[in-house]
Amino acid sequence: MNDANNNALKKRYQYVFNQLEYIRESHIPDVSLQExxxxxxxxxxxxxxxxxxxxxxxxxxxxxxxxxxxxxxxxxxxxxxxxxxxxxxxxxxxxxxxxxxxMDIAVGNGLIGRVIDPLGNALDAKGNIVTRERFPIERPAPDIMSRSPVTEPLQTGVKALDALLPIGRGQRELILGDRQTGKTAIAIDTILNQKDKNVLCVYCAIGQKSASVAKTITTLQRNSAMEYTVVMVTEGNDPPGLDYIAPYAATSIAEYFTQQGKDVLIVYDDLTQHARSYRELSLLLRRPPGREAFPGDIFYLHSRLLERSTHLNEALGGGSLTALPIIETEEQNMSAYIPTNLISITDGQIYLSPTLFSLGVLPAIDVGKSVSRVGGKAQKPAFRKVSGALKLAYAQFEELETFARFGARLDSDSLLAIEHGLRIRACMKQAESHPFSVAAQIAILLALTKGLLDTIPLNVIDSAQDSIIDGLGTLAPALYEKLASAQPLSDEESDTVMTMIKTKLASVASTADTKTTTGTER
Missing domain, CATH: 2.40.30.20 (Elongation Factor Tu (Ef-tu); domain 3)
Structure with missing residues (x-):
């Protein structure tokens, strides 16, 4: 009886199998199934x-x-x-x-000069964006063998940075400080200074106010910086998911140009908002909270992003991706969770002090708490020569200034160091959206290091700098070109530049004396 049943089942299975084979081999079109x-x-x-x-x-x-x-x-x-x-x-x-x-995003030259959201949609009313390629927003960072040392400088146009805290192409330099201390201003000034320097820029605004983003875009347009810049925007009322993917999408856009052998600068403004959005999403998804309620993988969140910034070797085109991430501190607390995470990931930090900001020292860069771990390797020889002793002299000045505030009696050498430090501080001041050229910076730094400005009254230091810059136009074209390219100067060329500086400063000093005398007579 069992054998009969088994034979019947075998015949039935064989019949079904034959029917399936017939259907598969027939010309019936495939039916696509979707989950x-x-x-x-x-x-x-x-x-x-x-x-x-x-x-x-x-x-x-x-x-x-x-x-x-x-x-x-x-x-x-x-x-x-x-x-x-x-x-x-x-x-x-x-x-x-x-x-x-x-998740992926459109990449290509069609994005240059456009304002987009993290999904690649245009926000600037200039029509649709036409591109041929798309990159995943999450891409693996280049391996060690694909990278080259960071040796080429990225000129920011900010004297305090280019002289004391140089940034190299392919570096990751963190900008941090309390609210309203000028963090975004430094990043935007760096973008403005890349005009005619063959550097493309990507500015990623994460969870920013519409008015702040509009002001930034207006600044870029007014200075013709949108010609080489891509702006990605998420506003405060956008879903937190857009804040989360924004820096990754912006980095993929930047990597497209890097793979073409170009130098790219990317600004993340700011990663504090990015971390908060990720914390919000993680808590809603019931992921276990850790320190300050952030999830345990918050370090990996930013490390896998910033590790994508690098200088590729010549075999891969030699392009570079330089990152300027921005984060916000609370009450000058650099030891909070997110700041310490990003300080350990990046190659240095630029700390902006609210105390200096309130004193009118702008940009309010605290040189003592700031560092660039690439340092002089990312400076041109002429820059390195004229700025080598400035940071030490400025640090000594700040220490002596503290003693002087307590009424300590100082010897003549200390008093001279204070006067020299006051001139360094005065020369490091700089108006927003007014980057200095390489030639102008080297000439001013040369006057500083040689002590030529120590006898100039502090109230005319700005006039003295302007006079030195005007004097650059009187130099021979070949010599000016050397200064502009930051190449080492011969002794004879240095003497020529020094003579020009002394002549201009003498004119400024005499003008200041005349005004002082006139004021006394009155």
Whole structure:
């Protein structure tokens, strides 16, 4: 009886198998199957989805009304999704589709001069953006063998930086300080100074106020900087998911140009808001909180971003990606969680002091707390020669100045050091959106290091600098070109420049004396 049943089952299975083979070999067209899921719940910036058992980590999911999300929490029975659009129209029960791809963004020359959001949509009313390629926003950082040493300077046009805290192409230099201390101003001045220097710029505004972003874009347009700049914007009322992906998308755009052998500067303004948005998403997705309620992978969040900045070797085109991340401190606390994380990731930091800011020392760079770990290796020879002793002299001056405030009696050498330090501080002051050329900086630094400004009254230091800059036009074209390229000067050329500086300073000093005498007579 059992044998008969077994034979019957075998015949049935064989019949079904033959029918399936016939269907497969016939000319019936293939029917594509698509995995569908269902929205279980929607919260502020996230959604919980079920039914997508084949979805992968960071896969792009499509919701109704062409709203996208990123699969972030892959659990056994549900998926936590970070929403990238207006999620307020979604409801429980809505269908969700897999796309089979990760989040990517359009890259190419068509983005230069445009203002976009992290999804690649134009925000500047200049029409659609036309590009041929797309890059994933999350890309692996170049390996060690693909990198070259950082030796070429990135001139910021800010005297205090180029002289005391030089930045190299391919470096990651952190800008940090309390609110309203001029962090963004330094980054924007650096972008403005890249005009005609073959450096493309990407400015990424993360969770900024609309008025602040509009002011920045206006500054870039007024100084013709949009001709070589891409601006990516997320505003304060955008979903936190857009804040989260913004720096990664901006870096992919920058990497496209880097792979073409070009030098690129990227500004992240600021990563504090980025970290807060990620904390918000993580808490909503019920990830375990750690220090200051940030998730445990917050260090990895920024390290995998900033490690993508580098100087590629010649075999890969020799391009570079220089990063200027900005973060905000609270009450000058540099030892908070996010600041210490980013200080350890980057190659140095520029600390802006609210005390100096309130005293009118702008940019308010605290030289004692700032450092560039690349240092003189990223300076041209002429720069290195004229600025080598400045940082030490300035540090000594600040220490002596503290003693002088307590009424300590100082000897003549200390008094001279204070007078010299006051001139250094005065020369390091600089108006916003007025970067200095290389030739102008070298001439001013040369006057400083030789002590030629020590006898000039502090109230005419600005006039003295302007006079020195005007005097550069009287130099021979070949000598000026050498200064502009920061090449070493011969003794005879140095004497020529020194003679010009002394002549100009003598004229300024005599003018100051005349005004003082006239004022006394009155």
């Amino acid at each position: 569908m899921g269902t929205v279980e719940s929607v919260s502020a910036g996230i959604a919980i989805v079920s039914g997508l058992f084949g979805a992968g980590f960071e896969e792009l999911l499509l919701f109704p009304n062409d709203i996208y999300g990123i699969a972030f929490n892959i659990d056994e029975h549900e998926i936590g999704v970070i929403m990238l659009g207006d999620y307020t129209a979604l409801h429980a029960g809505d269908e969700v589709k897999r796309t089979g791809r990760v």
